[in-house]
Amino acid sequence: MSSVIALPETSRPARREWLEFLRRLAARRTALFGLLVVVIVVLTALAAPLLSPFDPVEQDLGDLRLKPPGFRDTAGRLHPLGTDHLGRDLLARVIYGARPALLVGFAAVAISGLIGMATGLIAGYFGGRLDDVLMRLADIQLAFPFILLAIAVIGVLGPSLQTIIIVIGVSSWVVYARIVRGAVLTLREREFVQAALALGGGDGRVLVRHILPNAFTPWLVVATLDMARVIVIESALSFLGLGVQPPTPTWGGMLADGRVYISTAWWLATFPGLAILITVLGINLFGDGLRDTLDPRLKV
């Protein structure tokens, strides 16, 4: 009696799972809309020089100051969103403002995501004293009024793109650590992990090959939603004058300018704020859809 049982190919189901996930995500119209908004903002940031009608830092202190939206200058060029107090085109500045916002967003999320993932994996997998220490560290981090801490550190180190990214990145790891730790705690008891350990798999291998891939989805949801928060914080810091410094246009910095001219030039504060709102709303919609598709019970 000879029978060879053909083993099923293993790569196929994995890919099918991905397709299934994408299909389910695509079925959520709000999530798709959010994704579309995010893609448009990212493309705008990348193609800013091509899209922008004017140079965002070119000043005109003559008769081009504080002109309302739809204004046509003497050369007949249209300023769709008007100009600011230094005669700079507002649309150009809003378009270029997407760059620091997204750059800080991606970079800070990458840093805090990595720190949080590593902390969560270690705390959840090894448990015991180590877990206690790491979770107390998380409590300490959480007890700080974040903005105040960021302002204090940036006030001392001096504001720059790197400082902002590092400050936000290093202080935002707690959410990731907690969610990954929670996932690891249940994964650790699962049969496939126990089996891998029983077969002689080392801690490192089990963590990276078996636990990490399964803890990845909650992490991804947190990362997406946290990106929205980071972009708001970047604007808040720029608003307080502690973000990327002028002349680089930032949405927060433009808002701070607009606040000064609030009674005479409403458009200065309105449009950069709308840009932040649209970006953050898009990310939140996509993140919500991602969570509902991957794990509706996730508490983030």
Added chain:
Amino acid sequence: MRTFLLRRLLQSLVVLFGVSFVVFAILFLTGDPALVLLPPDASAEDVRRFREAMGFNDPFLVQYGRFLKGALRGDFGQSVRHGEPAFDLVLERMPATFELAGAALLLALCLAIPAGIVSAVRRNSVLDYVATVVALFGQSLPTFWLGIMLILFFSVQFQWLPSSGRGTWLHLVLPAITLGLFTTARITRLTRSGMLEVLSQDYIRTARAKGVNDPPVVWKHALKNAAIPIVTIVGIELGTLLGGSVITETIFAWPGVGRLSVQAIANRDYPVVQAAVFLLATTFVLVNLLVDVVYTYLDPRIRLR
């Protein structure tokens, strides 16, 4: 029950200890405090003598021990700018910040919990739809922009409400809305999802099957169980509110701790910064300890741990 609370109390102390360490380390790592504290035209000899007198030449741990000893007695040193004890300066501003954060939290709870319940009970109705969209916007609006827009409409355009300062309750309206909207959105969404989860439980179905009418089911059975995550988030949101007060107070010139610390940072008045961060963090830790006490009342299972 008692061991649980005792353990939580101990944990809070450890956290506060850690907070004090970080607060001190930030100043220590920022370089020479003597250069910050002395006028820029001080001579090298003055700087040296000042360092010696203030103990800035001592090892890190000695300096930290001295800082901690002072902090425990509420002594963070003199404010460089105002010449008063930094702790007193911050303490003076605390009521204003609590007033603002409290008003924002009250507003959030009064709006969010009813909205969340209605959303869950009348799922997919127009009300649910409106509440969901409003909550989504509330979560995406940057605080400072909302504040500016509110000033634009209600202070500049219509001149209904004052745009800055503290005094009558009218002064409180715009800052409280600005600070509270994000929290309102968070709690609305959490209440909705919590209620939906509880309403699908077996014991709710049993109560309904036994003929209990809808409103009592919601109030007696569902809400008490859905309250557990809500109470937790209120503790955490208070941190958001205290932190967010920094920006809101700056926009509305509200004389609280947040505005004081932003000014202190600009003036390099580090004793005030340290005192402010430490006091705000302490408040947050204490509130969360209180939340855990409430928790044991709402969810008796916790007491057994």
